[in-house]
Amino acid sequence: MEFQIENIGEYLKANGIKPSYQRIKIFQYLVEKRNHPTVDMIYKALCPEIPTLSKTTVYNTLNLFIEKKIVNMIVIEENETRYDSLMSVHGHFKCEKCGKIFDIDIDKKVLSEKALEDFQINEQHYYFKGICKECANNK
Known part of the structure; x- marks a missing residue:
């Protein structure tokens, strides 16, 4: 990104x-x-x-x-x-070991927009937590 x-x-x-x-x-x-x-x-x-x-x-x-x-x-x-400062729709992954936050591309087509068609969406947030690749490799 x-x-x-x-x-x-x-x-x-x-x-x-x-x-x-x-x-x-x-x-x-x-x-x-x-x-x-x-x-x-x-x-x-x-x-x-x-x-x-x-x-x-x-x-x-x-x-x-x-x-x-x-x-x-x-x-x-x-x-x-x-x-x-990145305003496009994207997700975030936070590493529970090092605390870094990474931007994650989100494929909006996968999300069920039909389920939300009667709603006005003002914000979207996609958060994931776990262990990043670097920390997983440093076991």
């Missing part, structure tokens, strides 16, 4: 977001790292480069991105919120 943006500032503007330096860096982190980070992960990664950054700013920026529909919130575990 590939997601490229040539100019993040222009992308934010096109989505109704004023492209401040902090917002650009937070979105750039999401797009480039593709690691489905928590607020803490983003904060720790960007703090050395942006010493004035606060966790509140990261949290508020992510909420703005969600509101503008350029980022999805992922809640695979009840006590852990992660974020994803």
Whole structure:
């Protein structure tokens, strides 16, 4: 799954977001790292480069991105919120050993759309948990 943006500032503007330096860096982190980070992960990664950054700013920026529909919130575990900039329909697999979250292609044709034809779908979430290939090979 590939997601490229040539100019993040222009992308934010096109989505109704004023492209401040902090917002650009937070979105750039999401797009480039593709690691489905928590607020803490983003904060720790960007703090050395942006010493004035606060966790509140990261949290508020992510909420703005969600509101503008350029980022999805992922809640695979009840006590852990992660974020994803890939907006196409796809699933997530969380390794119970290393904690990494992987994007999984979902074939929407396999899903029974007939069963949902009378419903308005606002969100779709597909989560899987288990042991990733790398951890399974390192037994």
